[in-house]
Amino acid sequence: MGGGRQMEFLQQMINGLSLGFVYALIAIGYTMVYGIIGLINFAHGDVFMVGGYFGFFAATMLHLPFIPTLLVAMGGAALTGVIVEKIAYKPLRNSPKLSILITAIAMSVLLENLVRLKMTTDPQTYPETLLPAHVIRFAGLSIDNRQLIIIGMSILLVVILQFIVFKTKTGKAMRATSFDKDAAALMGINVDSVISITFAIGSALAGAAGVLFGILYSSIDPYMGIMPGLKAFVAAVLGGIGIIPGALWGGLIMGLVETFSKVYISSSYSDAIAFSILIIILIVKPSGLLGKKTREKV
Amino acid sequence: MQLLKVNDLTIKFGGLTAVSDFALNLSDHDLVGLIGPNGAGKTTIFNMLTGVYAPTSGTIEFNGEFIQGIKPYDITKKRIARTFQNIRLFKDLTVLDNVKISFNYNVKYNLFHSILRLPKFIREEAEIEKKALEILKVFNLDGKRDELACNLPYGEQRRLEIARALAAEPKLLLLDEPAAGMNPQETHELMGLINWVRDEFKIAILLIEHDMKLVMGVCERIIVVDYGKVIAQGSPDEIKNNPKVIEAYLGEEVTDA
Amino acid sequence: MKKEFRNTIILLVIGVILFLILSFLMDTEILNRYYGRIVILICINVILAVSLNLIIGITGQLTLGHAGFMSIGAYAAAMATIQLNVTFPVALLLGGVAAGLIGYLIGLPTLSLKGDYLAITTLGFGEIIRVVITNIDQLGGGRGLSGIPPKTTFAWVFFIMVFTILIIYNIARSSQGRAMMSVREDEIAAEAMGINTTKYKIMAFVIGSFFAGIAGGLFSHYLMYIKPEQFGFLKSVDLVTYVVMGGMGSLTGSVLSTGILTILPEFLRFMNDYRMIIYPIALIVIMRFRPQGLMGTKELSMKIFDKFSKGSDEDAAFKGK
Numbered sequence: 001m002g003g004g005r006q007m008e009f010l011q012q013m014i015n016g017l018s019l020g021f022v023y024a025l026i027a028i029g030y031t032m033v034y035g036i037i038g039l040i041n042f043a044h045g046d047v048f049m050v051g052g053y054f055g056f057f058a059a060t061m062l063h064l065p066f067i068p069t070l071l072v073a074m075g076g077a078a079l080t081g082v083i084v085e086k087i088a089y090k091p092l093r094n095s096p097k098l099s100i101l102i103t104a105i106a107m108s109v110l111l112e113n114l115v116r117l118k119m120t121t122d123p124q125t126y127p128e129t130l131l132p133a134h135v136i137r138f139a140g141l142s143i144d145n146r147q148l149i150i151i152g153m154s155i156l157l158v159v160i161l162q163f164i165v166f167k168t169k170t171g172k173a174m175r176a177t178s179f180d181k182d183a184a185a186l187m188g189i190n191v192d193s194v195i196s197i198t199f200a201i202g203s204a205l206a207g208a209a210g211v212l213f214g215i216l217y218s219s220i221d222p223y224m225g226i227m228p229g230l231k232a233f234v235a236a237v238l239g240g241i242g243i244i245p246g247a248l249w250g251g252l253i254m255g256l257v258e259t260f261s262k263v264y265i266s267s268s269y270s271d272a273i274a275f276s277i278l279i280i281i282l283i284v285k286p287s288g289l290l291g292k293k294t295r296e297k298v
Numbered sequence: 299m300q301l302l303k304v305n306d307l308t309i310k311f312g313g314l315t316a317v318s319d320f321a322l323n324l325s326d327h328d329l330v331g332l333i334g335p336n337g338a339g340k341t342t343i344f345n346m347l348t349g350v351y352a353p354t355s356g357t358i359e360f361n362g363e364f365i366q367g368i369k370p371y372d373i374t375k376k377r378i379a380r381t382f383q384n385i386r387l388f389k390d391l392t393v394l395d396n397v398k399i400s401f402n403y404n405v406k407y408n409l410f411h412s413i414l415r416l417p418k419f420i421r422e423e424a425e426i427e428k429k430a431l432e433i434l435k436v437f438n439l440d441g442k443r444d445e446l447a448c449n450l451p452y453g454e455q456r457r458l459e460i461a462r463a464l465a466a467e468p469k470l471l472l473l474d475e476p477a478a479g480m481n482p483q484e485t486h487e488l489m490g491l492i493n494w495v496r497d498e499f500k501i502a503i504l505l506i507e508h509d510m511k512l513v514m515g516v517c518e519r520i521i522v523v524d525y526g527k528v529i530a531q532g533s534p535d536e537i538k539n540n541p542k543v544i545e546a547y548l549g550e551e552v553t554d555a
Numbered sequence: 556m557k558k559e560f561r562n563t564i565i566l567l568v569i570g571v572i573l574f575l576i577l578s579f580l581m582d583t584e585i586l587n588r589y590y591g592r593i594v595i596l597i598c599i600n601v602i603l604a605v606s607l608n609l610i611i612g613i614t615g616q617l618t619l620g621h622a623g624f625m626s627i628g629a630y631a632a633a634m635a636t637i638q639l640n641v642t643f644p645v646a647l648l649l650g651g652v653a654a655g656l657i658g659y660l661i662g663l664p665t666l667s668l669k670g671d672y673l674a675i676t677t678l679g680f681g682e683i684i685r686v687v688i689t690n691i692d693q694l695g696g697g698r699g700l701s702g703i704p705p706k707t708t709f710a711w712v713f714f715i716m717v718f719t720i721l722i723i724y725n726i727a728r729s730s731q732g733r734a735m736m737s738v739r740e741d742e743i744a745a746e747a748m749g750i751n752t753t754k755y756k757i758m759a760f761v762i763g764s765f766f767a768g769i770a771g772g773l774f775s776h777y778l779m780y781i782k783p784e785q786f787g788f789l790k791s792v793d794l795v796t797y798v799v800m801g802g803m804g805s806l807t808g809s810v811l812s813t814g815i816l817t818i819l820p821e822f823l824r825f826m827n828d829y830r831m832i833i834y835p836i837a838l839i840v841i842m843r844f845r846p847q848g849l850m851g852t853k854e855l856s857m858k859i860f861d862k863f864s865k866g867s868d869e870d871a872a873f874k875g876k
Contacts, residue, residue: 040671040675042674092843095842096846098611098615098617098803099842099846100842101617101674102617102838102842103839103843105619105674105835105838106834106838106839106842107835107839109789109831109834110832112831113831113832113835114832116831117832226682227682230678230682233679234679237672268686268689268690269686269687271682271683271686272686272687275679275683278676278679279661279665282668282672282676283664348747350743350746350747369746370746370747371746371747371748371751371752374747374748379747379748380747382743382744386743386744386747387744388736388737388741390736390740390804390852391733391736391737395733398730398733399734399737399745399748399749400748400749402730402733402734402748402750403750405730407730409726409729409731409758412731412732413722413725415560419729422730423729423730466748466749
């Protein structure tokens with residue numbers, strides 16, 4: 001039944017894309033922070049998780065509809081991200097890398113366990129009413145409307161991001177700082193602010209991803225940031241660390257690979273497969289798909 | 299005797315050509331200075347000579363071998379050693395250990411010997427300790443052998459960096475702005491030290507420097523680069539009066555005091 | 556180098572004395588089973604901490620998957636005993652070699668790159684190991700592996716711990732160790748001085764993983780039942796905390812902090828319940844205000860024993876020998 005296979009394939013494509021966009025949103029945050037301070041924000045996956053919880057509260061306690069929930073989550077995540085930056089990254093800016101990495105990991109574990117303390121390890125369920133599920137019948141496919149909305153929302157957020165980065169003064173400052181921090185400072189750019197804004201925007205996107213993830217998979221838990229965080233990191237490296245479009249493509253590829261390997265290869269090993277991609281990239285082209293080789297100034 | 303022959307050395311970073319067609323000939327006891335305005339590409343040239351960057355094109359021939367593009371630690375084995383513009387000592391290691399590192403590439407004993415403290419290990423370690431102390435003594439640093447490198451005063455840190463480089467037993471020593479941050483007294487002592495090192499260790503020295511007094515006073519030959527290209531080459535007197543050089547420095551005092 | 560020799564003998568003698576004392580206490584139940592268990596766990600943790608210190612403290616490479624290598628050793632050694640019926644030391648060795656080998660395979664692509672990647676890669680690797688083991692039924696999968704013969708005794712654990720410390724101490728105080736430290740201090744300068752930094756990073760990583768594997772083997776043959784969750788990210792974080800608190804680069808520090816941090820959660824209830832909040836906060840505070848931890852890079856000085864020796868090297872020189 002050729003038709004059936006084709007449908008299955010397209011169905012999985014949509015599954016893969018909606019998951020991929022979630023990864024992409026998180027990956028963009030990794031890549032933006034790396035572009036500006038040259039470090040991998042270890043706690044980013046947990047900011048995603050925190051966003052998911054903010055959204056959960058907005059939906060269940062404040063009974064907010066979809067868009068306001070999303071905004072609350074993005075705001076909460078942005079705040080969390082900036083706090084992490086102020087505690088873990090800013091004071092240690094001149095410290096050895098090792099110290100910064102350790103502090104970032106500590107923040108990650110701390111976030112997970114603070115949430116666990118407050119919320120227990122039990123997963124919380126996202127309310128159905130937030131984004132009611134409909135099945136859309138189109139061209140013989142049964143599509144979950146929520147997936148379309150997730151994809152649409154993600155694309156919108158990315159477009160807004162592009163606008164900010166390329167059409168606003170703040171965006172210009174961000175790009176300048178990511179090229180050369182010192183030169184940017186000499187040009188009168190407040191580098192500290194730019195860094196905080198970068199963290200805020202990247203975290204906001206991750207927060208949005210948290211809500212979308214909660215809708216997609218119905219449940220959230222304190223450790224939900226670990227695996228997606230890792231995969232989003234792989235996505236960012238895959239696309240070229242520091243390059244925003246790269247993070248987008250990387251995320252989509254990771255989402256598709258994971259979905260297809262779950263269906264056609266093995267569900268349990270999909271994580272291992274996603275991870276092997278990282279190893280392969282690091283061996284073959286560490287600068288990523290869209291990346292260029294950079295040299296350290298000696 | 300020809301030690302170093304550099305031809306058409308060029309490096310491009312993306313669209314920017316940082317150094318183009320750099321050429322240099324060194325014999326084995328030369329003392330040559332490389333000068334030029336900031337950003338002229340001097341350290342980039344050093345980085346290519348020491349394997350930190352691979353040139354886009356051109357050749358570096360050292361002792362008859364082509365060494366462009368090989369890894370820095372292999373360059374050291376070919377007997378080229380360097381110091382850095384911003385001192386790169388091993389800060390949390392002792393003065394003695396800093397120097398001992400340079401003997402590493404010649405060490406014959408392996409992990410097995412180290413773990414079991416076999417005689418081969420003990421003998422070679424004693425040898426290394428002896429040679430390291432000898433070098434420190436020459437630089438008047440043996441009294442501070444157990445001091446952490448980060449605790450040394452600035453002038454001594456610079457001396458230690460030179461000592462460490464010399465411990466690698468190079469035939470060519472590259473000094474990147476050795477007088478940076480020094481007062482006139484220290485610079486004067488450094489000039490004596492550089493001459494002495496060249497004579498005592500019988501090596502060639504190529505140095506980058508902004509301090510004209512040192513360059514004019516110590517170098518036998520000077521190469522001037524600007525915007526990645528060689529604009530003049532010659533003796534200190536020739537360079538002093540070269541209009542192109544004067545123009546490149548835009549009126550900076552090229553005559554010594 | 557007579558001093559070296561003398562110091563080693565002194566350490567071994569102290570080790571034996573300590574062993575005899577603790578053995579006696581445990582055999583006569585002055586230290587009952589509960590405390591005895593803690594002592595053994597401390598020794599296993601010390602092996603883990605000291606081997607991790609080689610990678611993080613001495614070579615400056617942050618790895619977050621050390622528990623993963625422990626699990627490889629634990630399972631490999633257990634299977635060797637159960638399936639292949641080998642003797643205990645052989646099983647332990649197989650566990651260590653398995654861990655070291657996988658360490659090599661993981662290290663090779665990742666260690667030639669910048670430090671940031673290693674941390675997150677080893678973290679991911681640790682998780683993947685857990686997932687893979689959970690999916691292999693012959694290893695018991697998610698339910699765990701039981702029926703491991705109880706071959707680990709205090710003697711085994713203690714003396715392997717002593718030898719691990721000695722071996723890593725000897726490595727640190729050698730040209731290889733100096734090379735590793737130079738990698739930690741300044742990779743670019745190290746390369747300029749002839750050090751193949753990638754080679755030494757891999758060396759430290761493989762050796763560290765090997766000993767983690769040995770510790771794992773001791774662990775599985777002590778608890779007699781293991782499951783993948785015991786070797787997750789949280790365990791790796793525990794180990795990093797031991798190393799950081801003790802002082803990265805100080806083996807003495809690792810021993811002390813491991814002892815303290817293994818005991819504390821056992822005796823202070825809140826330490827155990829809130830461990831995963833207290834430890835990270837402690838790490839953040841330490842990194843901010845005292846990054847060198849308890850002992851920095853210093854070790855307990857052997858100089859205190861100079862008083863007892865017949866005549867030091869300096870004396871001999873003075874006497875014109």
